[in-house]
Amino acid sequence: MLALDPSMRPTAAQLEALADGRLSAFKHRAKRRKAWLIAVLCSTALVLAGLFAALAWQRQAAAGPMPDAEFEGETVDGMPVGYGTMHYYKRCLIDVRDVELRYAEAGDCVEGEWQDGRLLQGVWRDAEGRAKGLILLEE
Numbered sequence: 001m002l003a004l005d006p007s008m009r010p011t012a013a014q015l016e017a018l019a020d021g022r023l024s025a026f027k028h029r030a031k032r033r034k035a036w037l038i039a040v041l042c043s044t045a046l047v048l049a050g051l052f053a054a055l056a057w058q059r060q061a062a063a064g065p066m067p068d069a070e071f072e073g074e075t076v077d078g079m080p081v082g083y084g085t086m087h088y089y090k091r092c093l094i095d096v097r098d099v100e101l102r103y104a105e106a107g108d109c110v111e112g113e114w115q116d117g118r119l120l121q122g123v124w125r126d127a128e129g130r131a132k133g134l135i136l137l138e139e
Contacts, residue, residue, distance in 0.1 A: 068092045069104070071114075079117030086110045086119075095119045097137050110135065 003009050010018070069092065073084015080086065086094075088104040095118060104110065104124065112122015112135065124132045 073114070080114035081116065083113055084111075086114075094124065094135065095137055098135065102133070102135065108132070 001009055001015075068090055069086050069088045071080040071084055071086050073080060074082045086104075086109060088106060088108045088110075090106050091103055094102050094104050094110060097118065102124065105126070107127025108125065110119060110122045110124050113120045119135060119137055121134075121136045124135055126132050
């Protein structure tokens with residue numbers, strides 16, 4: 001463009017074509033950068049979502065599942081000991097050592113003596129408080 005000989009200088013049409021070529025290359029690079037940035041952001045979001053899901057799962061696992069039953073009385077290391085009442089929130093086996101395999105229903109409770117988390121003896125009551133039976137288990 002600075003040549004002394006005017007015939008050596010580019011025409012306006014040539015300059016326009018050159019500028020259009022450079023502009024389209026710049027736009028193409030900008031599109032690629034934008035696509036790359038979107039891909040990086042989406043990947044980061046997916047990784048973070050997975051991390052948060054894993055942390056939430058780990059926290060729920062550490063908290064344990066919803067309790068099937070809750071003990072009202074003294075506990076040692078989370079295990080019922082002494083006299084107390086086990087309140088059941090859903091159907092579950094009262095004690096694995098029970099040869100009769102009695103299942104408490106939701107709302108039932110067992111009042112009795114416990115040792116190391118195991119029932120020794122107790123009265124099984126339904127949700128209305130009526131006795132359903134005596135439970136005597138050997139140590």
